[in-house]
Amino acid sequence: MFYLGVDVGSVSTDLVLLDNNMKVAEKIYLRTKGNPIKAIQDGFKLLKDKFDGSDIAAAGTTGSGRMIASSIIGADAVKNEITAHATAALEIDQDVRTIIEIGGQDSKIIVLNNGIVSDFAMNTVCAAGTGSFLDRQAERLDIPIEKFGDYALKARTSVRIAGRCAVFAESDMIHKQQLGYNQSEIIRGLCDALVRNYLNNIAKGKTIQPKVLFQGGVAANIGMKKAFENALGFEIYVPEHFNMMGAIGAAIIAKKTSEKVGKTNFRGFELANNNIMSRSFECEGCSNKCEVVKIHENNSIIGYFGDRCGKWGSNSTKSANDLLA
Amino acid sequence: MIVGIPKGLLYYKYHPFLITFFKELGAEVITSEDTNKDILDLGVKYCVDEACLPIKIFHGHVVSIKDKCDLMVIPRIMQLNKNEFICPKFCGLPEMVLNSIDNMPPTITDPIYAISKNTLYRWAKTTGTRVTHDTFKIKHAYKKAYESLINHQTGINDKLNNMKIALVGHPYNIYDNYINMNLVSKLNKLGVAVETMEFTQDFLINLEINNLYKKPFWTFARENYGFAVNAATEKRVDGIIYISSFNCGIDSVIIELIKDRIGSFPFLTLKVDEHTGEAGIETRVEAFTDMLERRIQNESNIPTHG
Incomplete structure (x- = not known):
């Protein structure tokens, strides 16, 4: 099975x-x-x-x-x-103490103690410092995201990039690029900036104890792994199926x-x-005007999402809600 | 005369006072609707860009009723307790609103010092004349309003035999269910009971404050810090959720102070802004609940002897 x-x-x-x-x-x-x-x-x-x-x-x-x-x-x-x-x-x-997970729009730190989650933190409403930002920069520099890490490793020095906000970082990168710094130095600087942002923001106040696993799509980036190791001073592990x-x-x-x-x-x-489609509509039931998503499969409706009161969702997503509890 | 009261900011705590006062004066009172998408959109449209979400939403409430009333109440709350102040945006709220929104009806902007019955009465005396010149009527209306304020109990204290969390934050983030995306009912659905600061006596809050190197300047800072720390150290709750508006200066200080004091006690910060997608907040709340559950199970598994 x-x-x-x-x-x-x-x-x-x-x-x-x-x-x-x-x-x-x-x-x-x-x-x-x-x-x-x-x-x-x-x-x-x-x-x-x-x-x-x-x-x-x-x-x-x-x-x-x-x-x-x-x-x-x-x-x-x-x-x-x-x-x-x-x-x-x-x-x-079983020995993992800290998980660094950086995904598309979330980054997280999970602290484990005796095999249970004892603390965690996630980025706040803003998605700066996550995978989608690296993705966007790779696209802008016309470098395949898979090769991003190799470029970072090629650099001897790192150019300082502002890491707090993706928009700030981008303008800083462009300024540095126009001053003549080469691409790999800028990319390494970007990796360092993301790591700095992660450690000072998401991981602030948390002790990162080895063994550390680095998971999520961004773990594919060898430049990020190296930048974390430089900042933390010990080896971190990227699991096979990161x-x-x-x-x-x-x-x-x-x-x-x-x-x-x-x-x-x-x-x-x-x-x-099957022919699965989603349509959204604005519910006129009350002043909340929720944007409700309706999912069709062939000719029947299999689910509603997005309503605050449960008027639509209660019929279809009930099982899903029960599972959460 | 129709008096308009926007349902934003500290409305949730003090609305009986304002509503009773103006009704007793003989005015018709209207309030804006509960916060909704239209109000949020109006707020974002009119308010200065840098303000926090609750201030933007207050602007939206004002716009939604400004053409339906003859007199608008924009409470300029200066102080709630002696030697303490509240967020400066409250002191400048009338200016923010009047300079951002055109064609406003006449507005009550007199400062409110709610530190004693006398100072509050002073506000009532001046503002009352905007509706009536009958001083006896104003005095009577004030009395009634004060009574309704005293009898008005806010706060949540769920009695479930389950996990419990302390929900900390500014009242408008806790009680405006649009801002917080129905956080309390989300928690209840996950089997989590909620307690808010109203059920912690003032002297317990102040006891915690005495351990700080300096008394906080802000009322909300004192209350939130004192409550969170008290609930954690007395182990009345299994964890703390702090709901905070993105950009809030006061919260940025209190949250650090609380974390510093409670150490490894479970603490989750939820930042809210204009986002209406609930996936983010759900993930965080569910993960936090999972964590508390596992911690509780783990603690009860530890043998008492050796």
Whole structure:
């Protein structure tokens, strides 16, 4: 049997299948590209050829799109990213004390003590210093994001870049570039700035104790890993499936939930070919004027999201809400 | 005469006073609607860009009723307690509003020093004449208004046999459910009980304040710090959630002071701004609840002997 984890993030949608020993049997990393539903369907299309829906003993979702994902695939567990990342990290290494996770629009620090989360922090309303910012800069410099880290390693020195705000950083980078500093020095400076921002902002007041795992899409960037190691003064570890950790955690949590309940809600991979669409409308029921999202599958409605009062969502997302509790 | 009272900022704590006062004077009183998307949009449109979300929302409330009333009340709250002040934006609130919004009706902007019955009465005497010249009526209205204020109890103290958190922050962030995205009901749904500062006696709050090297300048700083620390050290709650507007200068100090004092006690800061997508706040609250749950389980697993 396999356990499915789906992490619908701002930048990427990750799908993972774990075997009975909680080892990764299959992983798929897709760009969300602003369309989480399509990303999930694309992932399912790839999985459908190799696996059968009946092989799946449990399914879990996480990431900022976890609610929508849950209603589409029929999840047994819907879990926030912090718990999912911590669960996955502890599965591969019981000794981990600190998790640095930098994703598309979130960055987090998770502090573990005796195998449980004892403290965590996330970036505030602003997404400066996260993966989407690196993505944007890579695009501007016309360097593939995968090569960003190699460029940083090539530099002998680091150019100081203002790291507090993505907009400030960008203008600082442009000024430095116009003064003649070369690209790799600027990129290394950018990595240092992000690390400085992370340590002074998100991790402020928290002691980062080894062993440290570096997870999330940004961990692919070897320049960021080096910058963290320089700042912290010790080695940090990037797990093999660093960009799948949220999905792995969701799969593990789903396994536990479905074992308790004795069944799975998973709807199978066939929905890859269904016609799933979302439409949003402004509810006129009261002055809140909530922007409600309605999800259609073929000709039936499978879910509503975004209403504050529960008038729409209570019928369809009830199961998802219950799972959260 | 129609008197308009905007439902923003400290309305949640003091509205019975204002409403009763103007009604007893014989005026018709209207308030703006609960904060909603239109009010937020109006606030963002009219208010200066640098202000915090609650101030912007107050502007929105003013705009939404300015053409429906003959007299607008913009409370210029200076002091709530002796030797303490509140956020400077409250002192300059009338100027911010009147300079940002055109075609305002006549406005009451007299400063409110709510430090004693006498100083508050002084405000009532001046503002009352805007509605009536009958001094007896003003005195009577003030009495009624004061009574309604005394009888008005705000605060949340859920009685659930479950996890409990202290919800800390400025009253308008705690009680305006649009700003905080229904935080209290979200917490209740996750099985978390909520306690707010109103149920902590003043002397307990001041006891904590005495441990600081200096008494805080701001009333909200004193109250929030004292409550949070008291709730944590007495272990009345399992964790603290501090809800704070992005940009708030006072909060930036209090949050650090609290963290400094409570050490590793679970503490979550929720920053709110114009965002209406709830995914961010949900993730943080759920993760925090998960963490508290695991911590509680873990503590109860530790054997009492060796």
